[in-house]
Amino acid sequence: MRILILGAGAIGGYFGARLIEAGADVTFLVRPARAALLAEHGLRVFATRGDFAGPxxxxxxxxxxxxxxxxxxxxxxxxxxxxSIRPAVGAATRVLPLLNGLRHLDALDAAFGAGKVLGGLCHISVTLEADGAIRQFGTLERLTFGSRDGEPVPVAVDAALRAIGPQAAGSADVLGAMWDKFVFIATLAGATCLMRGSVGEIVATAEGTALVRRLHAECAQVAARSGHPLAAEAAEAALAILTAERSPLKSSMLRDLERGARSEGEHILGDLRRRAEGFGLDTPLLAAALTHVRVYEAGRAAAQAGAA
Ligand SMILES: NC(=O)C1=CN([C@@H]2O[C@H](COP(=O)(O)OP(=O)(O)OC[C@H]3O[C@@H](n4cnc5c(N)ncnc54)[C@H](OP(=O)(O)O)[C@@H]3O)[C@@H](O)[C@H]2O)C=CC1
Ligand SMILES: CC(C)(CO)C(=O)C(=O)O
Structure with missing residues (x-):
């Protein structure tokens, strides 16, 4: 059972380390600069349930x-x-994407055929530091995977992923789980980027909680119209996190904006907004958040062009 991980960034490095600890045969497909960093320092992960360091x-x-x-x-x-991964995908290979959002599934299906592309998502907060180390925030850690066509996940793939521990779980409705996360991350990213603050800072203001709840309702409406309505308990659980007082939670998209990096704004907020428009839905807060991130991206591109 050979596993290839494309990228040794925050998510790839974190779950790669967990798979190696579980005894898996793991290879990282990386670009030359990261290969050099990994050759020099090994993979270093500072994690709540135990650090990892090694070649x-x-x-x-x-x-x-x-x-x-x-x-x-x-x-x-x-x-x-x-x-880059095309030569690694053979007749029996399964590709497991852990990106936030949904739009990548279309590109992967077109490239490899839908039968080879599993659904996947993760709930964790990790970041890739400048020196190549990976740092986890908090205790949240969940990797969810499953087939999207009712066919079973190959036994060896299923076993290798579950070997990580109870943090990795198969789902019979992985697409539904991806939609739940899509709505959650769009609300979190939209609100924290628009307000440039953590959940706790937003809800400490007079209208913060109401705005977050309205944005969540806009995003959830798109999911429902797409055939993936959020279960009431799932929506309440998400809203509890998204409106928790004193919560330091920020989206990784806000962290990208704060450090001047490129964001996944179009992939998350842009995609959801386009889907909303397709259904004729009015989503003004989603539009405001997307516009905010687009203005940031335009400024970033202009600064880069000026520096070139
Ligand atoms: N960070 C988090 O807490 C969470 C992130 N996610 C999602 O997971 C996804 C990944 O995010 P994250 O891990 O934070 O991102 P990072 O930027 O930390 O890592 C991405 C890695 O992918 C590598 N990469 C990109 N293209 C290639 C390529 N062609 N060949 C080899 N390596 C490549 C990059 O390499 P290089 O170093 O060379 O640039 C980089 O190290 C995103 O969709 C994000 O939204 C989901 C849940 C939580
Ligand atoms: C909210 C979080 C940390 C949950 O996994 C996330 O996915 C992100 O910020 O990109």
Whole structure:
């Protein structure tokens, strides 16, 4: 059972470390700069349930197929990632994307055929630090996977992922789980980017909680019209996190904005807004959040062009 992980960033590095600890045969497909960093320092993960440090196997080009390819790039790198993993995807390979959002499934299905592309998502907060180390915030850790067509996940793939521990679980409705997370992350990213603050800072203001609840309702409406209505308990559980007093929670999209990095705004907020428009839904807060991130991206592109 050979596993290839595309990217040794926050998500790939974190779950790669957990798979290695569980005894899996893991190879990281990385770009030359990260390969050099990993060769020098190894993979270092500072995690709530235990740190990991050690050498890892890396490659910069693929020359054989793997049983499982775990995809953990940012959405804006999807095209290059697909090109890089193509030689690793053989007749029996399964590709497990862990990106936030949904739009990447279309590109992966087109590239490899829907039968080879599992559904996947993760609930965790981790970041890739400048020196290549990966740091986890808080205790949240959940990896969810499943087939999207009712066919069973190959036994070896299922076993390798579950070996991580109870934090990894198969889902009979992985698409529904991806929609739940999509609505959650769009609300969190939309609210925290628009207000440039944590959940706790937003809900400490007079109208913060009401705005978050309205944005969540807009996003949930798109899910419902797409055939994936949120279960009432799931919606309440999400809202409890999204409106928790004194919560330091921020989206990784806000962290990207704060450090001047490229964001997944189009992949998350843009995609949801386009779906809303397709249904003729009025989603003004989602539009405001998307516009905020678009203005940021335009400023970033202009600054880069000026510096070139
Ligand atoms: N961070 C988090 O807490 C969470 C993130 N997510 C989602 O997971 C996805 C990944 O995010 P995250 O791990 O934070 O992102 P990172 O930027 O930390 O990691 C992405 C990695 O992908 C690598 N990469 C991109 N393209 C290629 C390529 N063609 N070949 C090799 N490596 C490549 C990058 O390499 P290089 O280092 O060379 O640039 C980078 O290290 C996103 O969709 C995000 O929304 C989901 C839940 C939580
Ligand atoms: C909210 C969180 C940390 C949950 O996994 C996330 O997915 C993100 O910020 O990108």
């Amino acid at each position: 890892v196997r890396t490659i910069v080009d693929v020359d054989s197929s793997y049983d499982l390819v775990l995809l953990s790039c940012k959405a804006y790198d999807l095209d290059s990632a697909i090109a």
